[in-house]
Amino acid sequence: MLSSFRHLLRYRALIQSLVARELKARYRGSVLGFFWSFVNPLLLLLVYSFVFTVVLPDVHPAELEPFALFMFCGILPWTWFSSSLLEASNVLIASGNLIRKVLFPAEVLPIVTVLAGLVHFCFGLPILAAFLVYYNVPVVMTDLLWFPVVALIQLVLTVGLALLLSALAVHFRDIRDLLANLLTLWFFATPIIYALSQAPPSVRRFLNLNPFTHLAGAYQEVLFRGGPFTDWRRLLTVGAASLVVLTIGYAVFDRLRDTFAEEV
Amino acid sequence: MNAIEVRGVRKTYRRYGRRKQFGTLKSALLSGRGLRDLKPDETLDALKGVSFDVAAGRTFGVVGRNGSGKSTMLKLIAGIGKPTEGTVDVRGKVSALIELGAGFHPEISGRENVYINGMMLGLTKRDVAARFDNIVEFAELQDFIDAPVKTYSSGMYMRLGFAVAIHVDPDVLLVDEVLAVGDEGFTHKCLDKFAEFRRRGRTVLLVTHSLDLVTRFCDEALWLDAGVVRVQGDPRRVIDAYRLDVAKSEDAALQRAAPDAATSGIWDPGSGTRNFEPSPDPESRIPNPGIPTDPPDMFRAIEGRWGSREVEIIGVELVGNDGRDTHLFQSGDPLEIRMRVRANQPVSDLVFGVGIFNAEGVCCYGTNTRIDGATTSAINGSGEVRFAIDRLDLIDGTYKLDVAAHRENGAPYDYHRLLYTIRVSSRLKEAGIFRPPHRWGFSGGVRVSGLDTSE
Numbered sequence: 061m062l063s064s065f066r067h068l069l070r071y072r073a074l075i076q077s078l079v080a081r082e083l084k085a086r087y088r089g090s091v092l093g094f095f096w097s098f099v100n101p102l103l104l105l106l107v108y109s110f111v112f113t114v115v116l117p118d119v120h121p122a123e124l125e126p127f128a129l130f131m132f133c134g135i136l137p138w139t140w141f142s143s144s145l146l147e148a149s150n151v152l153i154a155s156g157n158l159i160r161k162v163l164f165p166a167e168v169l170p171i172v173t174v175l176a177g178l179v180h181f182c183f184g185l186p187i188l189a190a191f192l193v194y195y196n197v198p199v200v201m202t203d204l205l206w207f208p209v210v211a212l213i214q215l216v217l218t219v220g221l222a223l224l225l226s227a228l229a230v231h232f233r234d235i236r237d238l239l240a241n242l243l244t245l246w247f248f249a250t251p252i253i254y255a256l257s258q259a260p261p262s263v264r265r266f267l268n269l270n271p272f273t274h275l276a277g278a279y280q281e282v283l284f285r286g287g288p289f290t291d292w293r294r295l296l297t298v299g300a301a302s303l304v305v306l307t308i309g310y311a312v313f314d315r316l317r318d319t320f321a322e323e324v
Numbered sequence: 325m326n327a328i329e330v331r332g333v334r335k336t337y338r339r340y341g342r343r344k345q346f347g348t349l350k351s352a353l354l355s356g357r358g359l360r361d362l363k364p365d366e367t368l369d370a371l372k373g374v375s376f377d378v379a380a381g382r383t384f385g386v387v388g389r390n391g392s393g394k395s396t397m398l399k400l401i402a403g404i405g406k407p408t409e410g411t412v413d414v415r416g417k418v419s420a421l422i423e424l425g426a427g428f429h430p431e432i433s434g435r436e437n438v439y440i441n442g443m444m445l446g447l448t449k450r451d452v453a454a455r456f457d458n459i460v461e462f463a464e465l466q467d468f469i470d471a472p473v474k475t476y477s478s479g480m481y482m483r484l485g486f487a488v489a490i491h492v493d494p495d496v497l498l499v500d501e502v503l504a505v506g507d508e509g510f511t512h513k514c515l516d517k518f519a520e521f522r523r524r525g526r527t528v529l530l531v532t533h534s535l536d537l538v539t540r541f542c543d544e545a546l547w548l549d550a551g552v553v554r555v556q557g558d559p560r561r562v563i564d565a566y567r568l569d570v571a572k573s574e575d576a577a578l579q580r581a582a583p584d585a586a587t588s589g590i591w592d593p594g595s596g597t598r599n600f601e602p603s604p605d606p607e608s609r610i611p612n613p614g615i616p617t618d619p620p621d622m623f624r625a626i627e628g629r630w631g632s633r634e635v636e637i638i639g640v641e642l643v644g645n646d647g648r649d650t651h652l653f654q655s656g657d658p659l660e661i662r663m664r665v666r667a668n669q670p671v672s673d674l675v676f677g678v679g680i681f682n683a684e685g686v687c688c689y690g691t692n693t694r695i696d697g698a699t700t701s702a703i704n705g706s707g708e709v710r711f712a713i714d715r716l717d718l719i720d721g722t723y724k725l726d727v728a729a730h731r732e733n734g735a736p737y738d739y740h741r742l743l744y745t746i747r748v749s750s751r752l753k754e755a756g757i758f759r760p761p762h763r764w765g766f767s768g769g770v771r772v773s774g775l776d777t778s779e
Contacts, residue, residue, distance in 0.1 A: 077449075081436060084431070084432055085429055157426050157427070158427040
């Protein structure tokens with residue numbers, strides 16, 4: 061396991077180049093090019109703002125104002141999470157030619173999709189910052205120090221799930237279709253467009269089992285709510301769980317590695 | 325020292341998907357690859373216990389028919405996939421030219437693709453940078469290296485892929501039939517590069533259908549047949565054994581095709597009906613029905629049989645120098661065409677003829693008894709007509725024969741058009757239609773060696 065990670069470290073230049081290629085190739089040929097990385101989250105936010113401030117203005121409590129900003133704190137990391145997993149579930153199959161013909165560590169591919177998602181996430185941050193300034197939200201500087209920690213934990217969790225899903229999807233293509241719906245459910249089971257306190261206590265117990273509940277909560281805590289960041293115990297628990305997920309994901313990937321060349 | 329050691333390697337593939345086997349997620353994770361649980365009819369052994377060594381510094385050729393397991397072997401040596409049983413040991417850095425440019429991304433420039441491809445093949449970024457100019461020069465893409473790869477021609481794409489792979493500078497280079505594509509000049513360049521590899525003591529394993537390449541370049545060869553090693557050793561010996569085997573199965577295929585052609589719907593313009601003349605005992609003429617080779621099809625459109633049938637040719641045998649019925653000849657072998665003929669009524673206005681046509685439909689030779697000077701001919705009852713050629717001096721290729729019995733004015737009794745096929749093989753690849761006996765001679769300041777001057 062550790063040797064695998066060390067092996068992977070040798071390929072970090074390749075991962076770097078592949079992430080760069082991913083970003084370049086994605087917008088090649090579009091008029092706005094790189095701007096889509098900024099525009100996409102903005103458009104997404106506009107859609108949700110329209111629904112929750114124009115169509116359903118009364119469903120959220122006053123403490124969540126400005127609601128657009130509240131949602132943005134959750135949607136931005138969620139987009140990274142869900143798009144990474146969706147892409148990862150297909151990445152080995154889509155690169156079948158490469159896997160069948162070239163000897164290289166296949167885990168590079170799902171990792172690259174997650175990292176490319178991270179870059180897009182980072183491109184969305186200036187927009188988030190602009191919103192914070194626009195709404196004049198008081199941000200506590202010491203809280204901001206937690207931000208990279210939250211993002212890192214999300215990274216570990218996402219990479220772990222991406223490895224697991226990409227390897228399993230080679231054998232069970234159904235995962236790709238199932239995942240899209242599962243992620244929709246997961247989105248609504250996460251307090252992103254509502255606050256955890258709005259859910260009835262019986263449901264809240266289940267929501268608390270969802271690791272992304274705590275990640276989204278941490279982002280909201282750090283960026284949206286004022287006051288010192290208090291929830292770090294929970295966050296670190298999620299971090300430990302994420303490490304377990306990563307270990308399992310990597311182990312499964314390693315177990316199935318030899319079968320990829322035959323099955324993709 | 326051996327660069328590659330292959331010991332008792334068996335590789336089993338599933339004939340169908342994995343569906344049945346991995347019923348649940350749990351069984352997938354716990355059992356991994358439970359091939360042993362599968363019934364024999366659900367699996368396919370691509371390799372059935374293959375063992376061989378390749379000594380370091382040698383150029384090693386692997387030949388065999390399609391589906392004999394060559395590419396599977398190469399992938400196992402490259403480390404893409406694991407053998408089901410047995411071991412594969414390779415010493416040193418391996419680079420596999422299995423598919424050139426696999427992993428190129430069409431949208432980004434050649435330059436970026438070179439870096440990414442090089443790093444995938446195990447180079448560091450610095451390594452690639454150091455070799456970059458050589459790679460581009462070798463691929464002859466100086467003017468296009470910053471254009472997106474999707475704008476490349478397939479030749480450019482392939483050259484770039486080859487250039488990257490060859491500049492990985494491996495200890496063991498695996499090559500799978502990549503020289504078949506590409507223009508003459510580039511092929512030469514690749515061969516030069518292989519020669520350079522040899523000089524520097526690197527090991528090259530070459531999988532190819534180009535048998536000449538094996539005899540010219542390899543120190544040793546191996547013939548894989550249906551997943552087992554048939555012969556290993558001196559390239560010329562291996563290639564000759566392989567060629568002989570291919571020729572045998574071609575012969576078998578032609579044997580099967582011949583009765584098929586003679587009995588399949590034959591148009592008879594005289595009576596307006598179809599005639600079916602069963603060929604004599606078709607079963608006994610199929611020596612090896614197991615070899616799946618398509619019958620040659622080049623003349624289907626115009627071949628056939630017609631005539632008024634007062635005289636019939638009821639059987640045709642092609643006899644080689646061993647006196648047996650065959651369809652396979654070496655250039656220079658004797659050929660005898662034996663026609664069994666039967667007259668349904670006594671006939672005295674009679675000419676027998678034969679013609680040999682090549683794959684382009686050109687008549688290589690045609691004659692009949694009248695051209696050759698016969699003054700009277702007659703037939704009553706049945707008999708045999710033999711036409712013997714002492715030396716079949718044709719170049720390498722497939723030929724079809726006409727045989728006919730007709731009146732002196734040309735009206736056919738029984739005309740068999742292109743119904744019989746022979747395969748003439750020759751070690752030499754001459755051009756043209758026929759091969760006159762010839763020899764070269766040199767005098768004065770001209771020195772040429774290696775020519776066979778005995779002919």
